[in-house]
Amino acid sequence: MDLLEKIREAGIIGAGGAGFPTHVKLNCKVEYFIVNGLECEPLLASDKFMMRNYSDEILQATEEIGKAIGAQHVVIGLKEEYEEEIKALKNSILKFNSKVKLHLSRAFYPAGDEQILVYEITGKTIPPGGIPLNVGAVVSNSGTVFNVFEAMHNKSVTYKFVTVIGEVNIPSILKVPIGTTVKECLEKCGGTTIKDYMIIMGGPMMGRKMKKEDIDTRVIKKTDGGIIAIPKDHYLAQKENMTIEHMKNQAKSACIxxxxxxxxxxxxxxxxxxxxHKIMRNIALEQLDNEATKQALICCECGVCELYACPMGLSPKRINVYLKGKLRDRGVKWQNVNNAVSANVFREYRKVPTDRLVARLGLSKYKRQRLQEEEEVKPAEVRIPLRQGIGAEASPIVKVNDVVEQGQLIGMVEEGKMGSNVHASISGVVSEISDSIVIKAI
Known part of the structure; x- marks a missing residue:
């Protein structure tokens, strides 16, 4: 069985993003293979933990992937402030006499954005609406690469390392079986320090906000890397409650x-x-059927415009998300007029320092939290969604009352279809099958 087949069998998808199937992404030949270890979002530390503690595994898998896709340049990107992680990776490079290079980046946001990282390493701008493959590159998250190492040793994706931080009693990096509830993760961290809170799944800039009432049903998937508990009256929580009509009215009255x-x-x-700024002007004037409005389709939703740049506290990112939906409903797609794009000469001077961003968000006290590491959650029950990322839902291949072992294949995506296989994250008995498979530990 070749590497791509092992990756497909193991159900590996992008661990740090939208969950694109890795066996599809790596079915190519490129000049650059780039491992993304920059942990794009502030406060999250799962990738740092993995590079620090599993540097040998990440390096070996990086080498194998580089060979499989014929990459002339194999690079691991991480921030220059990651001193322990850099030391660990350098030791692994020496240990295996590896030709893998490290690219050290300043701590700015969003340094871990795939397109920004490709530009930093290659000097090439990916065309708007394009992917790294358009400039001869492939990017995989460090967690994804670790999962490839596991697949090389016939292990499937059954758990995630998740940063749990914020208003929790014991901030931690947890080892969490796929399908475990957010509530159990919080309980493993000693519960929350406050009664009224909101959860951010992911990072503070791009993560999805979730009400306290939903922690019983929201489960950890292959793409989840962070749980942040913030006060219910925090600025980020209040902004999330704003309606699109309110945002439009703000644009009309306050966009300068x-x-x-x-x-x-x-x-x-x-x-x-x-x-x-042109999109905000158009939304204020209700002139939505023009070329400037279509630019919303290439917004990456990083949130810099909304949570850092705007002096009036307006919502350009959420306006873009709203417009994206409207344009896609009408079947409008982005079309490049000119692929020959070049970076702004002022780019180096306009990078957003991560520490300043965290302060602007009112989250500095969480950045100082010390994290316990590799505490393992052992749930009595898991609910494993049959769709984990981009693509088709896996079809169950087990029945209610079947006894399954951890790592056993329980949901399969038909060969040739986009999607990822699903495996039992704990040993136990299948108790329910719907759009998820529920397993009760024995």
Whole structure:
């Protein structure tokens, strides 16, 4: 069985993003293979933990992937402030006499954005709406690469390392079986320090907000890397409750066309024709059927415009998300007029320092929290969704009352279809099958 087949069998998808099936992504030949270890979002530390503690595994898998896709340049990207992680990876490079290179980046946001990382390493701008393959590169998250190492040794994806931080009694990096509830993760961390809180699944900039009432039903999937508990009245929580009509009215009454949202837009700075200030003007004037509005389709939703750049506290990112939905409903797709794009000459001076961003978000006290590491959650029951990322839902291949072992294949995606296989994350008895498979521990 070759490497791609092992990856497909193991059910590996992008561990740090939308969950694109890895066996599909790596079915190519490229000049650059880039491992993303920059942990794009502030506060999260799962990738750092893995690079520090599993550097040998990550390096060996990086080498194998590089060979499989014929990459002339194999690079692991991480932040220059990650001193322990850099030391661990350098030791592994020496140990295996590896030709893998390290790319050290300043701590800015969003340094871990796939397109930003490709530009930093290759000097090439991916065309708007394009993917790294368009410039001869493939990018995989360090957690994904670790899962490839596991697959090389016939182990499937059954757990995630998850950073649990914020208003919790014992901030931790947990080893969590797929399908475990958020509630159990919080309980493993000694519960929350406050009664009224909101959960962010992922990072504070791009993560999805979740009400306290939903922690019983929301489960950890292959793409989850962080759980942040913040007060219910926190600025980020209040902003999430704003309606689209309120955002439109704010744009009409308060957008001063200062241009800061565009000046600091990471995608605009690498040359993409994305001008959030023009989109805000159009939404204010209700002139939505023009070329400037279509630029919303190439927004990466990083949130710099909304949570850092705008002096008026407006919502360009959420306006873009709203417009994306409207445009897609009408079947409108982005079309490049010119693929020859170049970065803004002021880009180096407009990078957003991560520490300053965290302070602006009112989250500095969480950045100082010390994390316990590798505490393992042992749930009595897991509910494993049959769709874990992009693509088709897996079809169950077990029945209610079947006894299954951890790592056993329980849901399969038909060969040739986009999607990922699903495996039992604990040993036990199948008690329910719907769009998820429920397993009760014996």
């Amino acid at each position: 066309q200062c241009h800061f949202c565009t000046d600091m837009c990471p995608r605009n700075l690498i040359g993409h024709p994305l001008n959030p």
